[in-house]
Amino acid sequence: MNFPHEQNQAVLRAEIKRLNTEISRLKAESRQKLKARDILIHSIYTSTSWKVARPIRGIKKVGTAVARITNSLFRLRPDATPRPSAQPRPSAQVKKEQPTSPKNKAKPAVDEAEALSLVSASPLFDPKWYLSQYPDVAKANIDPAVHYIRHGTAKKRKPSVYFDPDYYLSQNPELARSGINPLVHYLKFGQHEGQRPLALLEISQPQGPRPVVMPNAPIIVSPGIETDEPVDWVRYTDLTLIEDHDSLLYGGMVLSHLHRDKARHDVLGPLAAFCRLMDIDPADHIRLARGPKGQVISVESALGASLEPTRYKGLGLQFSAGAACIADAWFANGLTLRIRFGQDDAEPSNSERYVVRGFQADAAVPETIQLVGEALLPESGPALVDFSLANPLLPVLLVLTTPDGTAIDLGILPFPSFCRGGMHQAELSALSVHSNPVEDLRLISDALVRDYISPGSELPRSIRRIAVRLEAATGAERIFSPSVLEWLARVFHLRVYPSKHESKADHGGVAYLRQRLHAGEGIRASLHEHVTQEVDNGLTLVLPQDALPTISALVSRRLCPPLGSASVAGPFVVADHVTCRPRWSVVLPTMGEDLLALQPSGFAIGYPVLTSSKATTSDGLDVTGKSTTEIHLAVCYSSSTPPDDATMLMPLAPDAPGPALGRALTETERAQASITAVVNCTTEVGTRRLLQSLARQTLLGTVDIVALLHPDWADGADACRSELERLFKGRYKIVLSCGSRRKDLNRCVADLSGRFTLVVDDTIVLHDSRTLETLATMANGEGIASASCVILHEAAVRKSSVVRFQSGGFFPSHVSFQSAPNLIFNEPNWPETFANATYPVVGNSLELALIRTDVLLEMWGKEAQTFSEHREDLQFALKALAAGYKHLCTSAVRATSLTGPRFREELDPIGRNFINPGRWEHLLSSVTLLRELR
Numbered sequence: 001m002n003f004p005h006e007q008n009q010a011v012l013r014a015e016i017k018r019l020n021t022e023i024s025r026l027k028a029e030s031r032q033k034l035k036a037r038d039i040l041i042h043s044i045y046t047s048t049s050w051k052v053a054r055p056i057r058g059i060k061k062v063g064t065a066v067a068r069i070t071n072s073l074f075r076l077r078p079d080a081t082p083r084p085s086a087q088p089r090p091s092a093q094v095k096k097e098q099p100t101s102p103k104n105k106a107k108p109a110v111d112e113a114e115a116l117s118l119v120s121a122s123p124l125f126d127p128k129w130y131l132s133q134y135p136d137v138a139k140a141n142i143d144p145a146v147h148y149i150r151h152g153t154a155k156k157r158k159p160s161v162y163f164d165p166d167y168y169l170s171q172n173p174e175l176a177r178s179g180i181n182p183l184v185h186y187l188k189f190g191q192h193e194g195q196r197p198l199a200l201l202e203i204s205q206p207q208g209p210r211p212v213v214m215p216n217a218p219i220i221v222s223p224g225i226e227t228d229e230p231v232d233w234v235r236y237t238d239l240t241l242i243e244d245h246d247s248l249l250y251g252g253m254v255l256s257h258l259h260r261d262k263a264r265h266d267v268l269g270p271l272a273a274f275c276r277l278m279d280i281d282p283a284d285h286i287r288l289a290r291g292p293k294g295q296v297i298s299v300e301s302a303l304g305a306s307l308e309p310t311r312y313k314g315l316g317l318q319f320s321a322g323a324a325c326i327a328d329a330w331f332a333n334g335l336t337l338r339i340r341f342g343q344d345d346a347e348p349s350n351s352e353r354y355v356v357r358g359f360q361a362d363a364a365v366p367e368t369i370q371l372v373g374e375a376l377l378p379e380s381g382p383a384l385v386d387f388s389l390a391n392p393l394l395p396v397l398l399v400l401t402t403p404d405g406t407a408i409d410l411g412i413l414p415f416p417s418f419c420r421g422g423m424h425q426a427e428l429s430a431l432s433v434h435s436n437p438v439e440d441l442r443l444i445s446d447a448l449v450r451d452y453i454s455p456g457s458e459l460p461r462s463i464r465r466i467a468v469r470l471e472a473a474t475g476a477e478r479i480f481s482p483s484v485l486e487w488l489a490r491v492f493h494l495r496v497y498p499s500k501h502e503s504k505a506d507h508g509g510v511a512y513l514r515q516r517l518h519a520g521e522g523i524r525a526s527l528h529e530h531v532t533q534e535v536d537n538g539l540t541l542v543l544p545q546d547a548l549p550t551i552s553a554l555v556s557r558r559l560c561p562p563l564g565s566a567s568v569a570g571p572f573v574v575a576d577h578v579t580c581r582p583r584w585s586v587v588l589p590t591m592g593e594d595l596l597a598l599q600p601s602g603f604a605i606g607y608p609v610l611t612s613s614k615a616t617t618s619d620g621l622d623v624t625g626k627s628t629t630e631i632h633l634a635v636c637y638s639s640s641t642p643p644d645d646a647t648m649l650m651p652l653a654p655d656a657p658g659p660a661l662g663r664a665l666t667e668t669e670r671a672q673a674s675i676t677a678v679v680n681c682t683t684e685v686g687t688r689r690l691l692q693s694l695a696r697q698t699l700l701g702t703v704d705i706v707a708l709l710h711p712d713w714a715d716g717a718d719a720c721r722s723e724l725e726r727l728f729k730g731r732y733k734i735v736l737s738c739g740s741r742r743k744d745l746n747r748c749v750a751d752l753s754g755r756f757t758l759v760v761d762d763t764i765v766l767h768d769s770r771t772l773e774t775l776a777t778m779a780n781g782e783g784i785a786s787a788s789c790v791i792l793h794e795a796a797v798r799k800s801s802v803v804r805f806q807s808g809g810f811f812p813s814h815v816s817f818q819s820a821p822n823l824i825f826n827e828p829n830w831p832e833t834f835a836n837a838t839y840p841v842v843g844n845s846l847e848l849a850l851i852r853t854d855v856l857l858e859m860w861g862k863e864a865q866t867f868s869e870h871r872e873d874l875q876f877a878l879k880a881l882a883a884g885y886k887h888l889c890t891s892a893v894r895a896t897s898l899t900g901p902r903f904r905e906e907l908d909p910i911g912r913n914f915i916n917p918g919r920w921e922h923l924l925s926s927v928t929l930l931r932e933l934r
Contacts, residue, residue, distance in 0.1 A: 013289060110184050112149060118187040120145045123512040124197055126160035133158070152375075153181045161474045162509040163197045192649050192740065198476050211597050233355050233403035236371050241292045249287040251367040255359070256399050256407035258288070269312055270397070270410040276453045277395045277414055277491055278366040279530070285367055308400070312453070314446045315398075318409035323377060324400050326438055329413070331421035335389050337396065337413075342382040352402050355380065358387040359397040363486035364524040372396070376403065393417045393487035413441075414449045415551050423478060425541040426575035427550045427634050428737045429582035429933045448555045461492065462559035464538025466549060467499040468517070469604035470510045473545035478637065480513070484548065485522040492554050495520060495531045499542050542609040546577070547636040549608075556631060567593050567611045567689060570633035573933065574833050577637040584833050585632070589840055589926050597663040598778055600892035602652055603836035608634035638835065645803040648792060649767050649894055651836060660774045660892040661838065673776045674754035676853070678745065679762060680737070684719050686762035686898065693766040695727040698773045703758075705732040708744050732750035741846065742872045745860060757853045759846045761897075764791070768893040775850040778838065778888045785859075785885035786851045786877070788844035789893045793900055805829055806897055809841030809889035810874060810904075811930045812923075823920065825874060827904050828930055838890040839928045843877020848895055855885060881923055 010534065048746040110118070119125045128145040131137055134157060137147045148159055158165060163183055168190070169176040175185055186197055200709070238413040241247050245257040248267065258267065268286065275282040289295065318324045328340040341356065343475050361367075373387035387396065417424040418441050432440040466488065468479050478484055479496060488494040498514040520528050525785065541549055550573070553559065569591040574584040588607065599605050610633065652660055659665075665673060677694060681687040687707075694703060704729050707720055717734060724732040733751060756779055758772070766772075771789065780785035793806040806827075813824040825842055860877045877887055 014666055025549045030263050033325065053176050068506055101794050110180075110188055114147055114186045114251060115149050115181060118184055119149060121134065122183070122187055123509055124160055124187070125165040126162070126509055129160050130157075130802060132312065138624055149181060150182070153179060159183050160509055162512060167198065168195070185483055187628060198474065231376060231403055233353070233376050234405045236357060236374055239405050241289055243291055245406065247289045249289055250359075250369050251285050252287075253369055254289075255357075255369075255397075256401045257405050257409075265592050267407055267410050270314060270316060270412045273312055273314070273414070273453055274361075274395055274397050274412050274451055277412075277449070278361050279490060279493070280366050312446065312450055313411075314414060314449060315408040315411040315442055316400075318354075318400050319411045320442070323379070324356060324409070329416075329419040329436060329441070331392065331419060332386065335392055337387045337389055337392070337416055338384055339387065339418065340382050340384050341377055342380070352375065354408060355401050355403055355405075356385060357399045357401070359399065360390050360394055362491040363391060363394060364526045366490065369397070383445050389416065391483045391487060392422065394490070414445050414452075417901070418445060418551075421580055423484075423580055424635060425549055425580050426573040426582035426933060427552065427632060429471075430573045430585040430632055430931075431548065431552070448551060451555050459557040459648070460538065461554065461555050462539050463492075463494070463541050463549070463553060465540040466494050466567070467540055467542045467544065468496055469499045469544055470513050470545075471545075471602075471604045472925065473510070473513055473604075475509075475513055475516075477545050478548055479543065480516075480522060482522045486524070486527060488549075488554075489527040489531050491525050493531055494554070495523075538612075540611045541633060542605075542611060543634055544604045544606055544608070544636060546638070547572070547608065547634040549634055550632045551633050553633045559631065560612075567596060567609055569596060570608050570610050571631065571869065572607050572634040572636050573632050574636050575636050577639045580637070583638070584830060585929075585930075585931040585933055586833055587929040589928065591840070594781060595838070595840070595888075598661050598781065598838045598888070598890070600652065600836045600838065600890065601658055602656060606835060606837045607636065625673060634822055638833070642802075642804075648803040648805075649896070651894070652768070652892060654768065659777065660768070660770045661777050661890070663777060665773065665777050666779065669780055670699070670702075670773075672755055673699055673773075673780070674704075675699065675756045675772060675776070675850070676704050676706060676752050676754035677758040678706045678708060678748055678752075679760055680710065680741070680744075681707050681716070681720055681762050682713055683762065684713070684716050687716075687720055688723050689765055690762045691723050691727050692772075694772075696769045697766070697771065698769055699776060702754070703728070703731070703772070704754060707732060707734045708737040708748075710737050713740055742860075745856075745872075749857060752853050752856065754854060757851045757856050759849050759851060761847050761899075763898045764848050765896045765898065767895065771893045774890065774893050778890060779850050779852055781888075783884065783886055784888055785855045785880040786844050786849045788849045788887075790891045791845070791848060792894055792896045793898075794896065803896070806893065807845055807847075808834065809839075809887070810843045810845075810877065811928060812842060823923075828932070830930060833930065834891050836891055838888055838892065840926065841887050841889045842888050842923075842927050843874055844889060846873040846876075847897060849873070855880060859883065878923075881926060882919070886926060 069347060112843060125145060126147065130144045130148060137144055140147070148157065151157075152159065158166065163186070165182040168182045168186060172182075172185070172190070172195075175182060186195065191197075225334065239247075239254045239256070241254065242257060246258065248255045248259050248271070250271065255271075268282075271286055272282040275285055312324075315326060319326050323342050325343055326339055326341060327343060330338055332338045337358075354377045355374065358372045359369045360372050361369050370390060372389055373385060375383070375385040377383055377385075389396065393416065396416050398411045398413065400408040400410070402408065413419075415424065416422060418428040419425065428437070428444060429438060431444050434440050473480075485496060488496065496517055498517045516522070520531075540869060541553065543549065569588050571585070571587040573582065574586065575582055586607070596605065598610065679687070679690060691705075694700070694705075697703065707724060709717060709720060714736060721734060724734070735744070735748065738747075756776060758775075768774075775787040775789065788809065790805070791807040792803050794801050795804040808827065808830065810825045811828055813826045813828070816822045816824050827845075856876075859876055880887065
């Protein structure tokens, strides 16, 4: 039975549903009309006629304003006569439409077929990447290019890592309102207009010679300092030749005036070094002009004396003390160098005020110098002066003058990227020995410049070519920015090339970047001839995509890999990807091609590699130079934000084809890779979890189990036997543990029949089924004692849990002088340093370690009683190192420990009788050295 009010409610609901349908229909129609209107407006605004008519529209606006003012004045005049009434304007219906000329035609719309053709043929669309990022496309069983054309724009999806729609739309705001696919617009129009598909890290890209004079940089007086009375001082644009003074000229432009009695070499030295750094002849571009008529005075003799390396002082005297002292320098942004002049406690000066100016030369036209900032310094107290650099890496010339333009001192910042926030700040931090960063900046820069300008050296610089790995590159890394490429070409005669180690089946993005590098894009044409092409007798520095070469490596003339090795990994420093803040100094031992082959597959090698075109023999490269272990080769940039939990647990996809490392076990090696797993069983849950993860390993058929039952779980023998019988039937043995790992291992020596021994706790979970195969590949190398992988743990953060780093092997930390000198070892937290790498360590924790059985028997054997409790893993590692073996750890595969976070810092457990300071050199030269930078 239906009541009347129920019937009324049904009628109302039906009416509401009908109205909602009508509203949806009207909204759809409105959106279509708005979209058509936006497309029309966009076509008008982007048309040639609209751009050409812009000055006319401006004149029209001015004319309208003038007419309005004239009419107002006319109405105010008492004798004004009325104007005749205007003729009525024709209505919109009868207004005649003006014909459209060919120049005024808007850019034609791109239909779906043309758009699909453009996108499919472009390397900026990566179908595999698109499917991996958007699983719904794969489930829909639709061509990814078709899906991107039809639905990608509305869903704001990226076509690949090489095209950023958000950046492109921000550069073309009118396009965002039209609904046109941004990639299609770029391929059809944007790339021909010089627009970029991806935002570079640089703020601007030099397209040609910059203006000779840049706007005056602001001077910021520190709080609490009273402003001075106005002082008349000569701006740079007003500097001219004057009477009774010699004028210092660079390329025909006046830099300052000089007193005729002033020692010229003090002023000419920094300027001559500036010319040498820009690779031009100082004698051809530095002049002294006398009097207003500009009589040229020879400076060749003074230049010869000023270029003596022993006399070179980059910042001079005035920039090192007094009111013009450089107290600090840092980058306020990518191109703004901010320098703090003066000391906080400096007394007011009674002498004349100082004016400071900064100059840079153009990389493509070094004969032209440009002003990047000038300011009048206060009498007392610090002052901040901004210099708007054309290139954040090219040398900066500083000229200190009196207000009338007479030179007091000249100085240069040869490598401004050493400053805080600069691209090479981490390198300076790794080389620092003083608490004052400016003092380190001065000393290290001067030492490098002396090596650079040394006239007595007949050796060419060691690095003759730079190659970059492109597997994971996007094109937005620093190495691809025009400022870096032009700096390398101008100062060091170097070009960046793609690495030869890439796969022949490059996907579209890599092919696009490879083509750019081969063509020399990013540097102007005049610099192409400036680059050294011949590299037969030089070295090639191979970099990961997110790295830059260090200045020390670029300047060095006596750098060589060790004898007998054509490729060798070298030390590097790690900096924050965004802020360039120093994080780690990493010194790798000699890693030849055998260890380089054990790097994770699918990833670019995460550290620099030095290669030579010839074998490193006495008749090849100069072998009297420095080893690669004595100098940092690169600054690698790493994000301080940890990756998501899935990437942390399994960096390599479980279904990725091929092995986890660059080298795989041969069929013979797989057959011989028998493993005896000594499992420390403490709980039923942990033992079951570990055994199940072992049963999923690809080397399962070669694994035998020795289960050590912990005394606290002695009654769990039946449960343990049941699980072993199910997973490892006929290939296990249960032994009651005595609670001591060293004694248990000593008791199990007779049962260690496999080539490898896996020592593992039941608190460990193996996530990747290739873990044992990966560790066996590492331990199968010549001279390898043990292999392990990165161990993670689950940490509670607020109301959730996240995966965090726990251990990646033992490293030397520092030296203790509590009694006799002893080394300290620890497990540093370095997840960003070796995100994807295989590296030598002091030792691996026996919580998870695959050990060569013969080495274990040799080092451990019946001498286990000499090992102390709780340090047996480190003692075994040190004993193996002393015997000439190595230990490796990798981050290609990961494991998780359920024991929670821990931090171990161990004193040399054997003491000076075993590893005395005389043997430290051998130990430290065979392992990776980590040092956290501050």
